[in-house]
Amino acid sequence: MINTLYLPGFRFLPTRLNRRIKANAHEVEELLRGIVGKRERTMKEGRASNDDLLGLLMESNVAETKQAGNSRPIMTMGDIIGELKLFYFAGMDTTAVLLTWTMVVLSMHPEWQHRARDEVLRVFGNNNQPDLDGIHQLKIVTMILYEVLRLYPPVVQLDRQTHKEIELGGVTYPPGVILSLPIVFIHHDKDVWGDDAGEFRPERFADGISRASKDSPAFFPFGWGPRICVGQNFALVEAKMALSSILQHFSFGLSPSYTHAPFPVSTLQPEHGAQIMLKKL
Template identity: 40%
Template structure:
């Protein structure tokens, strides 16, 4: 009798536990997202109805598959927002400049309204933090000189070294940048000679090598040769974490041992181990270099953080420098050269300016600062093909934005690529390559210049923007001073969205010496 009673009691406990788990999951995955949406619906904000657990992922996946097939021989229009986010344009037309949708059970407030964008750009509160869903695959990165996680949970509040490196050490990096650029020129010269005076060059890999060499030497100093494999693995990891892997937003999917997730976990482990190996070798060295790695060490040596936390700090900063200082610069340079190759008049104008300023010399910071025509081209390229398409944040507390009371748990998306090409802001020629719109700098470029944010805006502006602009100016000015180029017949215009807007099939140009 006692055994029967114990069995019934155990079954009852298991049953109640199972019911409790179902109630918890229902509250977390169904009731909470619906409650959050209803708070904005009462304020007049609407959006496409979400599907249980999947949200609007199926619609997004279908739209992504349709746009991936579109391409053209030459770019007649540079409307990346319509090409890459047709569903967002449809939702904006249907629901207004502020609407909501769902990635799985994650509620997103999508904003195209300039007034709210302005308010966002000056918000310094850590209550508007990095989205939690971004941490399922990576640890916290860096924002505004402070290392933070989901809100202010990361206890280490010391300033990191990136602002000093990127904003105060550029002059000391000029040799690294120029030497890396010259290696590209030498490679192209050899190809031209080998191919009889005109070379058809796929430039993507060359530009990645250039940018990777710069950031590797800046980060790792004399250890930079060992970082090449790290960057290759990070590049693969970036591809796996791109928009193509939307399924990671389905609740629980990022924890399942799928083929993609196993690849991600393996790569993350390998990258972390290789970075830490370089770190340990550096610590054993008696020679202290003034590179980013050494500056990070000095920044945390007196902290009260644990050994594990310090290692995470170093690893995450190295990863951050990879994306901010390597991949984004290489992709931006690729689009700049594509646009100059397809607009010969602007190529000639910028070349004339470069030859006049440099007079056969390698440009220094002062010379680069005088290249106004080149700056206009770079700004226009970053407008049409911004390195970052969406700025995302999570409301970690109830906050007021504009006239909206946004509840804790919502994510905010600022659609940079859409704001950069809005005809109401930039005029009827918004989809065309017109560098002259930046003749008076970014302030005089359009009706609402605060919406131009290729590197972010305000307190959260990208720490590496100065370095990126210097790299672009150095590389493009040297190329223009040595070569003339046009688009190759092999070029197919097909921008695609990974973590950045990239040319899906690469960029081929026909290059010959001046």
């Protein structure tokens, strides 16, 4: 899983790549500072709406600051920019790559593509925009997305650091130890999932997540515990909406130029791209 050599302190050296990373980070921060500043002004003028994440965040910041009787806002501009970056990164690439792998896998398994399309057409017809009521009725599509998340988890590994001495599984760890949970390996473990662990078999999720594996929790593409992904329901609704629209209007298959090479960059990406041919239905 680790595919680059890590040299402590290397990121501080003024190499060409590091300078570019720094310049890009600065540009993104300036853009976000502009967006937040503009929203602050419209809020002060009473013209802002709070129907998006930024509006909610800023409104709650004002309310919490007032309640605490602080003269300075509880969340600084830096905090708000940090949250925006986190939500963009955590929410955008992960869901995009889930959809990418779903298209790849459904191209490799046309029988599941047909089953998914039959279900989508039964629920939404071939022209209606997918809605939330219908999304909740999609069973085959849900099984497919779970199986894709099992085989190609966008986040391949979770890290945790001990902050005090702790005993886990009979081993005592001092503070400061980094423990890595290799999601991708556990999702492919034959002892947990059976001999077909490496195969695409959405039917394993027919009776829900807990019945799909011998051990539980064995399926945790969104993490586990108090820091579990806050966007998981949103991500699944988004992926179902997008996939339903694609299935309604297109059939698809892999281009001969496609090479299967899952590769962890920051999320699990197809190393040589996902060349997919779509045909209008």
